[in-house]
Amino acid sequence: AQSVTQLDSQVPVFEEAPVELRCNYSSSVSVYLFWYVQYPNQGLQLLLKYLSGSTLVKGINGFEAEFNKSQTSFHLRKPSVHISDTAEYFCAVSVPGGGDMRFGAGTRLTVKP
Amino acid sequence: DTEVTQTPKHLVMGMTNKKSLKCEQHMGHRAMYWYKQKAKKPPELMFVYSYEKLSINESVPSRFSPECPNSSLLNLHLHALQPEDSALYLCASSPSDRGRDEQYFGPGTRLTVT
Numbered sequence: 001a002q003s004v005t006q007l008d009s010q011v012p013v014f015e016e017a018p019v020e021l022r023c024n025y026s027s028s029v030s031v032y033l034f035w036y037v038q039y040p041n042q043g044l045q046l047l048l049k050y051l052s053g054s055t056l057v058k059g060i061n062g063f064e065a066e067f068n069k070s071q072t073s074f075h076l077r078k079p080s081v082h083i084s085d086t087a088e089y090f091c092a093v094s095v096p097g098g099g100d101m102r103f104g105a106g107t108r109l110t111v112k113p
Numbered sequence: 114d115t116e117v118t119q120t121p122k123h124l125v126m127g128m129t130n131k132k133s134l135k136c137e138q139h140m141g142h143r144a145m146y147w148y149k150q151k152a153k154k155p156p157e158l159m160f161v162y163s164y165e166k167l168s169i170n171e172s173v174p175s176r177f178s179p180e181c182p183n184s185s186l187l188n189l190h191l192h193a194l195q196p197e198d199s200a201l202y203l204c205a206s207s208p209s210d211r212g213r214d215e216q217y218f219g220p221g222t223r224l225t226v227t
Contacts, residue, residue, distance in 0.1 A: 032213050043117070043203055043218035044156070051213050090155055099144065099169055099210030103155035 002027040006104035021076040023091035033074040034092040117219035136187040136204030144210035148203040163210040
């Protein structure tokens with residue numbers, strides 16, 4: 001079965017600094033990869049997704065991610081973060097024909113002034 | 114309308130009560146999901162419905178009973194729950210369950226079992 005590992009449980013950064021949230025996946029077949037954000041007491045919102053094609057994916061709120069098949073990674077980046085980016089970020093994986101999306105443990109991004 | 118709605122927002126129930134959670138979407142999505150999320154943990158898949166039929170049951174205890182009355186509605190019936198069942202219950206929908214579709218999440222129902 002497919003799975004994802006988020007390498008950092010917490011990432012503190014200062015406002016306007018760049019940030020990278022790391023995600024590695026495991027699967028014996030091709031994968032679809034997603035990044036979701038969850039603000040306190042809310043549901044999850046999609047930031048971006050990789051299905052196929054270009055390995056650099058751009059999402060909402062200035063986030064982007066790069067799919068690297070050789071390193072089985074899908075790291076999320078933002079060149080300059082804002083206080084409002086403080087939230088929990090989840091990497092998720094699914095496979096063709098599979099109805100079960102699997103989430104990583106999450107990374108808590110805290111942006112400090 | 115790209116919204117998934119869930120009611121109630123909060124629910125407190127005793128271990129002998131019977132209650133139901135409701136989820137609704139009007140995006141024409143044919144797959145709907147229930148997740149359980151404990152504090153500081155990722156969502157855990159409970160059930161998947163595809164075209165109103167249960168397609169995945171992740172070995173969830175029988176005290177949780179899902180129901181999909183039509184393509185827009187998803188219910189989760191609760192009976193004889195335990196305190197450890199206290200969690201945020203999230204509903205989601207997607208155009209299909211073929212894996213490539215993003216899931217749209219509702220805001221969740223915060224359940225407390227006393």
